[in-house]
Amino acid sequence: MRGAALVAIAATIGNFLQGWDNATIAGAIVYIKNDLNLGTSVEGLVVAMSLIGATAITTCSGAISDWLGRRPMLIMSSMLYFVSGLVMLWSPNVYILCLARLLDGFGIGLAVTLVPVYISETAPSEIRGLLNTLPQFTGSGGMFLSYCMVFGMSLMDSPSWRLMLGVLSIPSLLYFAFTVFYLPESPRWLVSKGRMLEAKRVLQRLRDLAVEWLDTLLGANSITCLLALLDPLRGVT
Template identity: 35%
Template sequence: MVSIEGSGGENHQKLNMYAAGCAIVASMISIIFGYDTGVMSGAMIFIKEELKIHDTEVEILAGILNICALFGSLLAGRTSDYIGRRYTIFTASIIFMVGSILMGYGPNYGVLMTGRCIAGIGVGFALMIAPVYSAEVSSPSYRGFLTCLPELGISIGVLLGYISNVAFGGLSLKLGWRIMLGVAAIPSLALAFGILKMPESPRWLVMQGRLGEARKILLRVSNSEEEAGARLRDIKEAAGIDVNCNDDFVKPDPLKKTHGEGVWKELLLRPTPAVRWILIAAVGIHFFEHAVGIEAVILYSPRIFKKAGIVGKQNLLRASVGVGITKFIFVFISTFFAG
């Protein structure tokens, strides 16, 4: 599973636990997103009954999160370049917390939709930046494994959402679904404080010319000084900084493009053959991952089981837990093949 890159012998074969911890904390935002997806599948049953809304309004409520997440992901890249990966994850947590509070309050359909949209923007930030942060703090040997943690986090969140449906589904109609949706604000707040205890991405620090800080962090997320030095040289070379420069701070050249300017032209208009194949593979994988309709199955599990003949709200919610368990098991297994 582990590929050895560079020098350093056995040290490269070991998973750095500090880097793993950073990636796990960053991936917690994906657990919150997965929870929101899973819990909404059950909450929609009660929302429709209390607010007296039509099927179309329910479907819009369910799908609006993905649309808003698109805008959040588009904003996240530039935001993370300016304020850093860590503070972008913090921002995503706060945005999602506000959305969860509004959904938990939800006196009417309009407020519920507003909360759902705000949460969607936070989800977009999370899905964009969590894998980036994980990749930038991890060593090449375990980068594939650690960048899969957000996907594993989504599966854990979906399962927790289904379990939450069962746990709160027996409460009163007015209270049950509001607790289901609003409780996500608690882990969002915890993550917001937790991520501030984590180090900033060393790659982002180098892009800002803060070489001394990047060097200290790389020593913590690497297994040896040799590995940390090699990673720092690679990052400096990619940033256009002299690899032999040992200063703690280098003033960034304003003429150099360090915030992704022109990246769309490079990807779509003038891609190298290697980049073209990478782009096709990446877009293809993501397209077919969603085209199979798995998100619809997750979001509408109770309705699907109802069509299959299962009766009773609690029975529908319990049956959905099986979907969450199955998804988690297979994502968990596949994660260990990504190293």
Template identity: 40%
Template structure:
């Protein structure tokens, strides 16, 4: 106990981020995280391809606008089931095989959608694909965070958001490639081709090592030691990471056997009770932080800007299809470029500066967009060039501000702050909050804009973005350069540390 107190005291004393000498990138860890992040392509592809396929589905199956709207947005709610199940699955069969499960599920869903003879079967395929998306969204950042060394964890765990944009690009390419086919075939090919990315994901997952933290949870120390040796920046770091993981898993530090006996809780039993029923103060704050950052990522309205950008630009005054298409392409280009910028700066300037700057930029952009659209809406007979220009510019600045921080950071921050035993199922809750929020906003934006005007809707999103900035500033500590096993200490308040010290002394 005294040793643990001394260790905690030393950790407390070194809370301020320290200057870290940048080691060379670990190519093996880079390859592993690249393969795992391929899972995020599934969501990006499905969202983008359905935006084009829906035009053909509506005419071919004679669907109403309401059915089309539900078809486009419902996958976010369906993915809730997948993200909830994925935490338990990954604790039971491992992170690597959970990636394969995600690929298989999405493969089946894409085939069902591509071959669907009617709307009911199409919705069944959408449900299956949504479960696969939920699995992929939860497991990719968890695996990446557990494999990546601390020196470049931010860089590597931002990959899922980059790959989501890659999936969006593939979806648009698919729309363009099959648009000239007969109506009853075009949308089937668009959706059916979605079965191809899961094949590459499944094959890639077979070549990946298992997460070293999951291996330690199963008592397979020898395998974990070998994976850590390949994914760490040095032998000393490898030994330190193994020691910290063993401590977090409740395995004695002096135990050097290749295989040891572990309790059943290593398979995930009792986790829900520890997280939700009787959490410690630090676990409670960590869970609120992980869920909160995912909630605010979607509540700020980013899916509205991506899914409904043609509607927004049309409302702003752009009438020609060529103009709408060009403006929409500019949105995608801006989003992709800014995400790449964030990827290379996460480990250099830290999480908090990017997150707070991103949120502030979103607030200003949303206020500007609300003003521009309101002015256009109140002057339908006048062509207010400045208001049109302001609307276009602020949509671009909004997605750009989002992408430098709030876009990739939830997938970095959540997995790295959650304790080892709670990581998989804690992330499943965070991803569930993410998908539910996204689904609700995506499926209600048109109704909201009719009720309070489209400008009023963006003023509402600006208010939510302001709340997110306050939450990030007061609740989220900096985690750059910390090992995953140090994170829980960051969320312990001084009075809680004092109580813990008194308990140990007694």
């Protein structure tokens, strides 16, 4: 269970970044409006662009993750966070800023929709409910830390909204490292694609199951048994 818990914590960094972004733009928009001389409508559009991006990507994120896998989409989410942070740090005008916010929204949408699915497909039933509270917890933690950062920067003589928004790229690098080098693919997704041996290795890591037990299970009735083992609705472990 320890392996599944650590994997869930690493995955929810994406939700941490979502909370971070939501809080940062709330404080930075005051400085953006003054610096770029924005009207009320454009000001609202800058804030809303991430929500527009998140809403748009959620319409197809499930189907794409069923095709490509959960892990590749989480990697894509981390990359979108990182790129959007760099672009916001550089943004010379409101058009580039809106584009960066849109990319940021794509990253948010992927994380918010896929992290709970990923946790459900990797966590044992005994702690599945507990681990599925992590996205909300880490999102709130991201908001709190971001508000602290914005408050600290607001005390500077010349607060930089670009720096406020661009800091996002730093924790997104950590998220990228975890998704690439630490997070395994969902064992349930692997089974659905017939990749039984890979699913076996992931299960051994997540659940600390004996090799002999899994060998017996796979030899007896591989697809049926492993699907039952991984079914989040049945709660069988």
